[in-house]
Amino acid sequence: MKHSGSGSPRHPGHLTRRSLLASAALLITTGGARARVVTKVLPWDPNEAYPVVPVKPGGYLFFSAAEAAAVDAIVDRLIPTDELGPGAKDAGVTTFIDRQLMGPFGGHDWLYMQGPFAAAPLPSQGLQSSLTPRQQYRQGLAALESYCKTSFGGRDFVQLNADEQDKLLTGMEKGDVTLPNFSSKMLFSAIHANTLEGYFADPIYGGNRDMAGWKLVGFPGVRYDYRDVIEKPNQAYTLPPVGMQGRSAWGPR
Amino acid sequence: MVRRLPRKDVVIVGLGWTGSILAYELSRTGLEVVAIERGPWRDTATDFNIGTAPDELRYAVRHDIFLRPKQETLTMRNNPSQTALPIRKWGSFLPGNGVGGAGVHWNGQTWRFLPDDFRIRSHMLERYGEGIFPENHHIQDWPVSYDELEPYYDKFEYLAGISGKAGNVKGRIQPGGNPFEGVRERDYPTPPMQQGYAQNLFTKAASGLGLHPFPRPSANISVAYTNPYGCSMAPCTYCGFCERFGCANYSKASPQTCVLPVLVRQPTFEARTECEVTKVNLSGDGKTATGVSYVDAAGEEWEQPADVVLVCAYALFNVRLLLLSGIGKPYDPASNEGVVGRNYAYQTGSGSTAFFEDAKFNSFAAAGSLGVAADDYNSDNFDHGPHGFVGGASITSAHTNGRPIQFHPTPQGTPNWGSQWKKAVRDTYQRVTSVSAQGSVMSYRNNYLDLDPTYKDPLGRPLMRMTFDYQDNERKMANWMADRCDEIAKAMGAKTTQVNRLVGPWSVVPYQSTHNTGGAVMGSDPKTSVLNRYLQSWDVSNVFVMGASAFPQNAGYNPTGTVGALTYWSLDAIKKYLKSPGPLVQL
Numbered sequence: 001m002k003h004s005g006s007g008s009p010r011h012p013g014h015l016t017r018r019s020l021l022a023s024a025a026l027l028i029t030t031g032g033a034r035a036r037v038v039t040k041v042l043p044w045d046p047n048e049a050y051p052v053v054p055v056k057p058g059g060y061l062f063f064s065a066a067e068a069a070a071v072d073a074i075v076d077r078l079i080p081t082d083e084l085g086p087g088a089k090d091a092g093v094t095t096f097i098d099r100q101l102m103g104p105f106g107g108h109d110w111l112y113m114q115g116p117f118a119a120a121p122l123p124s125q126g127l128q129s130s131l132t133p134r135q136q137y138r139q140g141l142a143a144l145e146s147y148c149k150t151s152f153g154g155r156d157f158v159q160l161n162a163d164e165q166d167k168l169l170t171g172m173e174k175g176d177v178t179l180p181n182f183s184s185k186m187l188f189s190a191i192h193a194n195t196l197e198g199y200f201a202d203p204i205y206g207g208n209r210d211m212a213g214w215k216l217v218g219f220p221g222v223r224y225d226y227r228d229v230i231e232k233p234n235q236a237y238t239l240p241p242v243g244m245q246g247r248s249a250w251g252p253r
Numbered sequence: 254m255v256r257r258l259p260r261k262d263v264v265i266v267g268l269g270w271t272g273s274i275l276a277y278e279l280s281r282t283g284l285e286v287v288a289i290e291r292g293p294w295r296d297t298a299t300d301f302n303i304g305t306a307p308d309e310l311r312y313a314v315r316h317d318i319f320l321r322p323k324q325e326t327l328t329m330r331n332n333p334s335q336t337a338l339p340i341r342k343w344g345s346f347l348p349g350n351g352v353g354g355a356g357v358h359w360n361g362q363t364w365r366f367l368p369d370d371f372r373i374r375s376h377m378l379e380r381y382g383e384g385i386f387p388e389n390h391h392i393q394d395w396p397v398s399y400d401e402l403e404p405y406y407d408k409f410e411y412l413a414g415i416s417g418k419a420g421n422v423k424g425r426i427q428p429g430g431n432p433f434e435g436v437r438e439r440d441y442p443t444p445p446m447q448q449g450y451a452q453n454l455f456t457k458a459a460s461g462l463g464l465h466p467f468p469r470p471s472a473n474i475s476v477a478y479t480n481p482y483g484c485s486m487a488p489c490t491y492c493g494f495c496e497r498f499g500c501a502n503y504s505k506a507s508p509q510t511c512v513l514p515v516l517v518r519q520p521t522f523e524a525r526t527e528c529e530v531t532k533v534n535l536s537g538d539g540k541t542a543t544g545v546s547y548v549d550a551a552g553e554e555w556e557q558p559a560d561v562v563l564v565c566a567y568a569l570f571n572v573r574l575l576l577l578s579g580i581g582k583p584y585d586p587a588s589n590e591g592v593v594g595r596n597y598a599y600q601t602g603s604g605s606t607a608f609f610e611d612a613k614f615n616s617f618a619a620a621g622s623l624g625v626a627a628d629d630y631n632s633d634n635f636d637h638g639p640h641g642f643v644g645g646a647s648i649t650s651a652h653t654n655g656r657p658i659q660f661h662p663t664p665q666g667t668p669n670w671g672s673q674w675k676k677a678v679r680d681t682y683q684r685v686t687s688v689s690a691q692g693s694v695m696s697y698r699n700n701y702l703d704l705d706p707t708y709k710d711p712l713g714r715p716l717m718r719m720t721f722d723y724q725d726n727e728r729k730m731a732n733w734m735a736d737r738c739d740e741i742a743k744a745m746g747a748k749t750t751q752v753n754r755l756v757g758p759w760s761v762v763p764y765q766s767t768h769n770t771g772g773a774v775m776g777s778d779p780k781t782s783v784l785n786r787y788l789q790s791w792d793v794s795n796v797f798v799m800g801a802s803a804f805p806q807n808a809g810y811n812p813t814g815t816v817g818a819l820t821y822w823s824l825d826a827i828k829k830y831l832k833s834p835g836p837l838v839q840l
Binding site: 036037038039040041042043044045048049050051052077078079080082084087104105108109110111112113114116118121122123124125126127128166169173192195196197200201202204205213214216217218219220221222223224225226227229230231233234235236237244 | 296309311321322323335336344450493520523524525526613670675758761
């Protein structure tokens, strides 16, 4: 057993968590991590904290160009750009999903993924698929592409017009559309959930660009002190939103 | 190879609220205490840093500080005829992990149960007769009364700096407080939180309907406070990042803010983190615990001998550890015999969502315990005769947050996506509030916990299996409460309302409540309880089990206040035990 101050990593658990958050690690490894003993003093170091690494937009780490184009087209229908402001595509949601898929979420790294996987679980038993989000996107988008080519005279999803896209998405949402070897409902649910996340999460993750999602509803972000607001009930909040990296008017980060 | 460590006086399994309180109180008497915690150490400045804490995706959605199902989960089914499957991803409830436990990410609503709750079986029988009880129920009196626990509730409230307004001090009803509460010796340590617009409307509407609204007791504190241990807290800033988050402001009572700073300075205390206790070890005759076995993060096994074992993990995992250790007879619903796993209960949620024509609720300016409640329909504060159910609910107007990934309500009939959805989200966000009923769940023969026959954790030990569904009694109660909530919502001036009823089987998918209770209940009869009235195991007298696992059934309140009170109550008994070991209750 290693004790604090023995030269071992001071925070083995935290280092594990940090590396998971910071990188595109596909596996959790706790190799070398040992128990730590805390006694006499609170075990933190000056300036110790566990920030996430900001997503830098540009290119895709998981999606192929064709997959990214399909996701762009889908999220653009789920939350369209309209007179109320930018939609999901313009808010960077595709980049958000791409980076999320490369992290622990993409592999369901933190979830219980041991078998056996039941063929007919009860709806009340929730997630019972062995497919990780990375597999869902890869297989699901391929199935969608193949379905579109067959059903729409060789066109893929991106080439459908908005009405055709909406009709297809509605069918997928209900599970009425039968994709080859993949549940259309599963693909829809995955993209729909991740789109909402990307549209409303802190911009540090690559979506919610210019805080489009927060501005839509009037969420002020991470200001962390609303004593003035609670003092004045039923008044409009007028300050612009702030994210974990500040806001653009404060200058580039 | 298992390596044996030097003996300690006390070994504590889990360093959350109950473990840290007991560790401090026992180590300050000079006892050698070691706490073994399977998660990491967590501190405010490092882990809930103000630059990283307000991150909805990381904490609320991806569950960064929760127990990872990969490490341990449960299997679940609604009734014994079904095959249980693992909860692969948390939904309905969110167990904590690491130092501070669920005391890190809780909302901070800190209630006392009502005097009637502790003798619910006797009370209901006296007032309504046997016919009031639902079929196959296991409702039983607590082995301790409200009056006995009152000083210990007080201790926990002053430890945590709870902000509230007393309703009954020494028998005198206090205006603005809860007139239904049990007699308390003194007021809360800090004044109630400032309330928002929705709470003002609720207070007026509920009063108009003849109810008795009051600010609910909050562990997000209203003013700076230093507790009796010398730990200081700062006023809440209504940031709206409580539940699922650690508090960066030192404003939410937690082991981190209220206990750990003084605990670690005790020279006879030591914590070992990232170490998972696998078993409480027993002597050959099974009547004495010799200590615990645990596995560290490198997979190495250790044995920690100790004179007393305090089981202080989350309620569900306390029960599993007892089952894996062979302490107490496992419950079998077929024969209705055995006790460990018996009387698992939960919480109901129902209410009304209220859409206003014109309002700015600013729900982002909030706190986990911000809110106004009325207890007129809780416990037996109203005549159950006409209704045919047992139990009740606390009815509340609250905003805990306005975090938009998870909070973007739309009226019924709105599509789930597209421009129409987007417009509805925008139009609704500031104009929606709710009135909700958090209700009791009684205990039943077929709601229970045992070990799963199929699924294992990474150490190869069986997962625990949860068999649970809401019963007719709870549905009736929750749906009656939903209608009461709707009346209030309408009286608040809502343009339209939607009643949220308890329908369908209990599902693990939507979040409902991390108020899992029972499974290792306290009682007066070893045939129907695991623990005696001091939270001491009937079978192994140097094992004490803290937490909501001790509740014989659940009341219409959040559990932490009662968990804290029981911890201090048991502490006195543990001290007695240490002077003169043996069973504290003789049969």
